[in-house]
Amino acid sequence: MTRSGKRTTIVDIARQAEVSISTVSRVLNGRPVADEVLATRVRKAATELGYRPNMVARDFRRGVTSTIGVVVPDLANPFFPHVLKGLAEEVSAGDHRLLVVDSGEDADQELQLVAQLAGSCDGIILCSPRMPQSSLATLPALGVPIVCTNRSVGDLPFGTVGIDSASGMRQAVAHLAQLGHQQIGYLGGPGTSWSDGLRREGLSTAAADLGVSVSSTEAGSTSDDGHAKLPELLDQGVTAVIAFNDLVAIGALARLRELEMDVPSRLSVVGFDDIPVAAFLGPPLTTVSLPKEELGRRAWAGLHQQLETGQVPQEELLPASLVVRHSTAAPAD
């Protein structure tokens, strides 16, 4: 501390080490300094005074924020924290901070949050954005590089990285078909979800290919939704159900328990995401595992590239793979 109550700055160091401010800056930033004597004097003074750089001033001068914004629809959905973990890992390695905001599954608030974030971020990652295409189209005007996950953005200049849900769905349907199921139900996600669109598409083509019939309903993304909408599918005589995600599957499982219908003997259930509890459910859930951490990592890679080169990265699609546990079996017949 200097005599004044303020924080120590490079000026204090310069004074104490009897060198110029520029030299302090150079030493502290590891730029080449010829005179090793000066350098050590500076470093000594810095530690003596307990110097810690003022990041805000540094960012201000450099014209950056060193901050990346991430918008997720719902942190309480176990899917997103995993994406964040993958993201955080890489982002902090690149000396950036991560500003996380939760839009509460609200498309309007999502749009507002992005606009607000844009003011204090070098770049933004939109996880599974729920906003309509028309809102999405307003974002380039913010002048901030944006990468979307789990969403196609038309010809908007955004990087995108998604998961090949269609393929995952094909694997799930193939698995069920092989077990002998002829009638499959789909507990679909929210209509605003791009992934849900992909999954429905994969479902119908796979079903057509394999000669099984499909009933589907729009449920949502929570366990409550799965719990509420399952009977609708049961009425249609399905022998297996695929859920939009594991949470919905958990809701369905709970309803089946109430109805005293055993899983998998009376009904097979397949989830999506492979959240950690999936392996511990009763029965352990067969589900399509998605590379969540990798999704985060690739999103950062795309954004990073755009920040460095100005080039909008190409669209990317990550593979999904079915994990067979014990919630699926041959139909009772």
Add this chain to the structure above:
Amino acid sequence: MTRSGKRTTIVDIARQAEVSISTVSRVLNGRPVADEVLATRVRKAATELGYRPNMVARDFRRGVTSTIGVVVPDLANPFFPHVLKGLAEEVSAGDHRLLVVDSGEDADQELQLVAQLAGSCDGIILCSPRMPQSSLATLPALGVPIVCTNRSVGDLPFGTVGIDSASGMRQAVAHLAQLGHQQIGYLGGPGTSWSDGLRREGLSTAAADLGVSVSSTEAGSTSDDGHAKLPELLDQGVTAVIAFNDLVAIGALARLRELEMDVPSRLSVVGFDDIPVAAFLGPPLTTVSLPKEELGRRAWAGLHQQLETGQVPQEELLPASLVVRHSTAAPAD
């Protein structure tokens, strides 16, 4: 945009509105301006030029960061996102940003992260910190106000807000005792967890008061831990098990299913936290519900107060309450 490629600044506005820079600043910050004509000229120019303030410059000048750091042990643990939601709600209302970092349940990394965060935050909220008291004691030197949740900090100058886990535990034990259980097992949390200490304390006093006996083990905070450690308790002949949290309880439930021991007829299970899936498990989990969002809100209140007044707020304790579902019943005898 001005002719140069740069972003528009208040200088551009001043030029266009033909007023001084100070006036622009005053108008834009809503400070009293006498001449309404000037004010409207400024506002008009600002919208025409599409002005968006440079937050970094503003924060720099004001000597603040407008950012609050939050450290959580594991985002994938469903407990924390709820705390964050309560927190985020209030924090963003106060024109602050939330910087969230995940320490991966690693005490060393936790300490490092806090030190790093300190450089770019006005204040820090430590959620259930896992670091030892000795590390905690080094934090005041960072010169940043800190509030801890779920942790007593001795005489360190931190605000703290916790949950009365001991009372929750008493309720759980009372519930089980009333059902007729005489032998209760506890699947404890990580030794570094303060909450776990509180819970053990509440458990032993409640057990003594009610005349039931207790066996306990140190499991951890994940479903894997519960799954692995449950047999240890079963060997001791308990008729009911209380888990450190719902995730651990889920692991226990899974193990019981494997062992074909029905819940609650063969063993009663009680969790802690009341995470959303708890209600959908098989059977729906009796658990001690914790005010997670409120915890976040109170933490911010404490930090906010400290930032405004410089006064370290008093320790706070929030109530917990048992939610009885279907994983508990009278013992088989």
Add this chain to the structure above:
DNA sequence: GTCTAATCAGACAACGTTTTCTCAGCCACT
């Protein structure tokens, strides 16, 4: 020994904003 070239530390401007200070203008009161 002198002149040129090269090297490197120090002086200083700049980043965009807020805020303090200055001073012009006006009103009211003597």
Add this chain to the structure above:
DNA sequence: AGTGGCTGAGAAAACGTTGTCTGATTAGAC
């Protein structure tokens, strides 16, 4: 009518850092 006080807009400094530019010092070549 002159002066004192007051209001409010404009000028300018300041925040801490980085980076460009300048000037000095030294080494090398003739």
